[in-house]
Amino acid sequence: MKxxxxxxxxxxxxLAALALVAGxxxxxxxxxxxxxxxxxxxxxxxMDPLELSEWISSKREGFRLxxxxxxxxxxxxxxxxxxxxxxxxxxxxxxxxxxxxxxxxEGGIHSAQAMFLLWTKGYNNxxxxxxxxxxxxxxxxxxxxxxxxxxxHAPDSLSVPRTLPKKPQLREExxxxxxx
Amino acid sequence: MDMNAPFFDFGLFGEGTSFIVAFFVGIGFGFFLERxxxxxxxxxAAQFYFTDLTVFKVxxxxxxxALLGLFWLSWIGFLDLSRVNLLPSYPLPQAVGxxxxxxxxxxxxxxxxxxxxxSSTGKLDGFVHLLGMTTGILLFGEVFPYLINFYDxxxxxxxxxxxxxxxxxNIMVFVIVVFAVLGFVAAGRIEDRSAKKLTGEP
Numbered sequence: 001m002k003x004x005x006x007x008x009x010x011x012x013x014x015l016a017a018l019a020l021v022a023g024x025x026x027x028x029x030x031x032x033x034x035x036x037x038x039x040x041x042x043x044x045x046x047m048d049p050l051e052l053s054e055w056i057s058s059k060r061e062g063f064r065l066x067x068x069x070x071x072x073x074x075x076x077x078x079x080x081x082x083x084x085x086x087x088x089x090x091x092x093x094x095x096x097x098x099x100x101x102x103x104x105x106e107g108g109i110h111s112a113q114a115m116f117l118l119w120t121k122g123y124n125n126x127x128x129x130x131x132x133x134x135x136x137x138x139x140x141x142x143x144x145x146x147x148x149x150x151x152x153h154a155p156d157s158l159s160v161p162r163t164l165p166k167k168p169q170l171r172e173e174x175x176x177x178x179x180x
Numbered sequence: 181m182d183m184n185a186p187f188f189d190f191g192l193f194g195e196g197t198s199f200i201v202a203f204f205v206g207i208g209f210g211f212f213l214e215r216x217x218x219x220x221x222x223x224x225a226a227q228f229y230f231t232d233l234t235v236f237k238v239x240x241x242x243x244x245x246a247l248l249g250l251f252w253l254s255w256i257g258f259l260d261l262s263r264v265n266l267l268p269s270y271p272l273p274q275a276v277g278x279x280x281x282x283x284x285x286x287x288x289x290x291x292x293x294x295x296x297x298x299s300s301t302g303k304l305d306g307f308v309h310l311l312g313m314t315t316g317i318l319l320f321g322e323v324f325p326y327l328i329n330f331y332d333x334x335x336x337x338x339x340x341x342x343x344x345x346x347x348x349x350n351i352m353v354f355v356i357v358v359f360a361v362l363g364f365v366a367a368g369r370i371e372d373r374s375a376k377k378l379t380g381e382p
Contacts, residue, residue: 009361015248016357019350022255062337096337122262 036119045115046130047102049139056080063100066090068110069133079104079136090114095123104129104136185259210297219298221289221305228286231374233367240360251353266338273331288312 039045055063056079067074067082074084082104085093095101101123103111111128118126129136188198216238217223226232253259285291290298290309298306324331336344342352 005364009364012244012248012357013361015252016354019248019251019255019353022350024348024350062335096339096343099337 043130045112045127047127048130049136052079052102052129052136053140063102064095066101066103066114068103068105068114073106077133079133087114087117091117091121100125100127102127102129105132107132107134185253186263209293210300213294213297214301218294219301219303219306221298221303224291224294225286225289229374230370231378233371236367237364240363244357244360247353247356251349266340268338269336269344270332270334271336272334276330284312 036045052065056065065079065082066085067078068085068087068090071084074082078084087110101118103114103118103126105111105114108128108131111132115126115128131138187193193201213219217234218238223232224235227235250259250261250264254261281291288295288305288309290306292313295306295309295313299310300306320327340349340352341347342349347355
């Protein structure tokens with residue numbers, strides 16, 4: 001019995017020592033196309049600008065807001081709390097698994113591409129701002145304005161509406177995201 | 181090699197089959213706990229007095245086996261570790277919960293799983309422990325609204341030990357296995373010393 005125990009301990013130590021040499025496990029992550037197709041179909045990959053503004057005004061923790069536009073555009077105006085990140089830099093980032101990542105670009109194409117790339121890296125809590133910065137300006141910054149006055153003149157003078165419309169389906173979507 | 185584990189996530193079987201698999205895994209788990217002597221409150225409580233460290237050895241054997249299995253299966257590309265379910269970490273409430281759990285364990289002689297094992301072999305103390313556990317669960321459910329802030333405090337999310345301290349997984353594997361093997365050696369010596377003390381040997 002003692003010999004068996006000793007042999008098993010030696011085997012475990014050898015496998016552990018080999019792990020040192022082998023390096024980290026390959027990190028090959030498979031993407032489940034059905035799950036992502038479901039999310040896209042049901043717009044569960046999107047974050048509504050109003051919901052984002054609610055998150056920002058309530059100082060919600062555990063989410064990172066990433067601006068994928070150019071440095072000049074970022075300097076001109078960015079959503080409060082956003083981090084400027086170019087796509088190659090984003091691919092090098094190590095996010096915590098429990099962090100929610102919200103991406104935005106000018107419209108939506110660039111953030112959708114970045115979202116797909118992050119999904120393939122195993123980050124599931126990644127969402128794109130629906131309509132990009134343009135929708136943010138229209139739905140949050142200039143809510144109720146006439147179309148002629150839409151572009152912001154004072155970049156950081158964000159006025160988040162005090163009372164935001166309750167959207168019960170968003171809570172459901174959030175629950176679904178957590179379960180995924 | 182194509183990734184095909186976890187089997188449920190990759191659609192190898194559906195929800196119905198997963199219940200059947202879970203049933204047999206549960207039966208196997210209970211069987212091996214019982215065979216390891218975990219149906220005896222005396223044996224389980226003996227670990228707190230350092231006279232029998234079987235629980236420590238069985239648990240660490242399971243940890244090391246699973247750790248090496250998960251690491252190497254993932255390394256060869258059979259298992260997608262990102263799809264393995266992790267329980268979220270809440271260090272403070274979990275530490276308090278662990279303390280309460282330990283007090284219950286040393287007082288009653290069982291943990292929840294071993295109480296089931298003991299009652300399945302007809303042990304009365306196992307049944308009493310299960311009754312206490314069920315009462316505790318009901319009470320906890322009643323006072324939960326008052327505890328929710330503490331319950332959700334210090335949330336770290338689904339992190340591994342390596343993620344939390346920023347150490348690569350392969351180094352963590354090595355460190356934990358070395359500690360476990362040293363722990364086994366130390367446990368054997370402690371047991372020998374306790375046995376000598378009990379028998380009055382020098």
